Amino acid sequence: MNGSWFTTESVKDWLFLTTERKFFEGNRSNIWFIKGPAKNIIIDTGLGVCNLRHHLEYLNLIGPVGDARTCEVVITHSHFDHSGGARHFEKVFIHENDYQGLRNGRQTETLNYVKPSHFYENPYPGFDSSKYSVPPTPCDTLRDGDRIDMGGGEYLEVIHNPGHTKGSISLWYPNKQALFSGDFVYDCGIGSNLLDWLPTSCVRDYIRSAENMIDFIADRDVACVYPGHFRCIDGVRTTKILQEYIDGKQACGTKGCTSCMQCATFAFFLMGCFRCCPCE
Numbered sequence: 001m002n003g004s005w006f007t008t009e010s011v012k013d014w015l016f017l018t019t020e021r022k023f024f025e026g027n028r029s030n031i032w033f034i035k036g037p038a039k040n041i042i043i044d045t046g047l048g049v050c051n052l053r054h055h056l057e058y059l060n061l062i063g064p065v066g067d068a069r070t071c072e073v074v075i076t077h078s079h080f081d082h083s084g085g086a087r088h089f090e091k092v093f094i095h096e097n098d099y100q101g102l103r104n105g106r107q108t109e110t111l112n113y114v115k116p117s118h119f120y121e122n123p124y125p126g127f128d129s130s131k132y133s134v135p136p137t138p139c140d141t142l143r144d145g146d147r148i149d150m151g152g153g154e155y156l157e158v159i160h161n162p163g164h165t166k167g168s169i170s171l172w173y174p175n176k177q178a179l180f181s182g183d184f185v186y187d188c189g190i191g192s193n194l195l196d197w198l199p200t201s202c203v204r205d206y207i208r209s210a211e212n213m214i215d216f217i218a219d220r221d222v223a224c225v226y227p228g229h230f231r232c233i234d235g236v237r238t239t240k241i242l243q244e245y246i247d248g249k250q251a252c253g254t255k256g257c258t259s260c261m262q263c264a265t266f267a268f269f270l271m272g273c274f275r276c277c278p279c280e
C-alpha cells in the first residue's frame with residue numbers, strides 16, 4: 001500500500017505499520033495503527049509534513065471526519081518525529097508530563113530536528129525544511145495506569161516510563177500480548193545507545209523505568225514489542241537492551257558522561273547552533 005509520502009504495510013490482521021520512507025531512516029518513526037473491536041487507535045503520527053489522516057482515509061482504515069468508525073491518537077512522547085502529525089486529528093492523547101510541550105508547540109520539548117538532507121524527496125512542492133516545526137496541537141492528557149478502551153473488552157494500558165522525555169509512555173495491549181514502546185526502548189544495537197542525553201531526558205528516571213520494565217516483562221508473556229523506531233523485537237531482546245542500558249550507566253557512575261553531554265546539547269540547543277539530534 002503506497003501513498004505519495006507514506007508507506008503502509010499490514011503486520012497482523014489487527015495491526016498496520018506506516019512509515020515515511022522518503023525521510024532519513026535514523027529519525028524515521030513507526031506509526032502504528034491498531035484495528036480495535038469498536039475503536040481504532042493510532043500510536044504516533046510521524047512528522048506532520050503530509051496529512052496522515054488523509055492517507056489512512058485513502059486506505060479505508062479510517063473514515064472521514066465525523067464518520068462512525070472512530071479513531072483516537074496516542075502520542076508516546078512529545079518529540080517531532082512522533083507528534084508532528086497529531087495536528088491532523090481531533091482526539092489526541094499524550095502523557096500529562098509531555099502535554100504542555102505539544103499543546104504549546106514548545107521547541108525544547110518537540111525538538112524539531114530536521115535538515116534538508118533528511119528529506120530524500122520534497123513532501124510537497126515548495127516545502128522548506130528550515131520552516132519545519134511542530135505547531136501548538138490540541139490534545140488531552142494520560143496518566144500511568146489509564147486504560148484506552150477499544151470496545152469488546154479490549155484496551156491499551158498506559159505505562160509511564162520517563163527518561164527519554166518526562167512523559168514517555170509505553171502501551172500494553174494484553175489481548176495481543178503486545179507492547180508499544182515508543183522511544184523508551186527499541187533495537188538500537190546495544191542498550192547504551194538509548195537516548196538519555198536530550199534536553200527532555202533524565203538518566204535517573206530512565207534507569208528506574210528500565211528496571212520497572214524488566215520486571216513487567218518478566219511477569220508477563222510479551223509476544224512482541226513494537227517500538228518507535230526500527231524493527232519489532234521480542235521480550236527477551238527488549239530485556240537485554242534495557243539491562244545493557246542499566247549496566248552501562250552503572251559502569252560510568254550513573255550520571256557523569258551523560259549529564260555533561262546533556263548540558264552541552266542543551267546549551268547548543270538554546271543558542272540555536274544545534275537543533276538537538278535524536279539519532280545521529
Ligand SMILES: [Zn+2]
Binds near residue numbers: 079164278
Ligand atoms: Zn524521541
Ligand SMILES: [Zn+2]
Binds near residue numbers: 027228278
Ligand atoms: Zn523518535
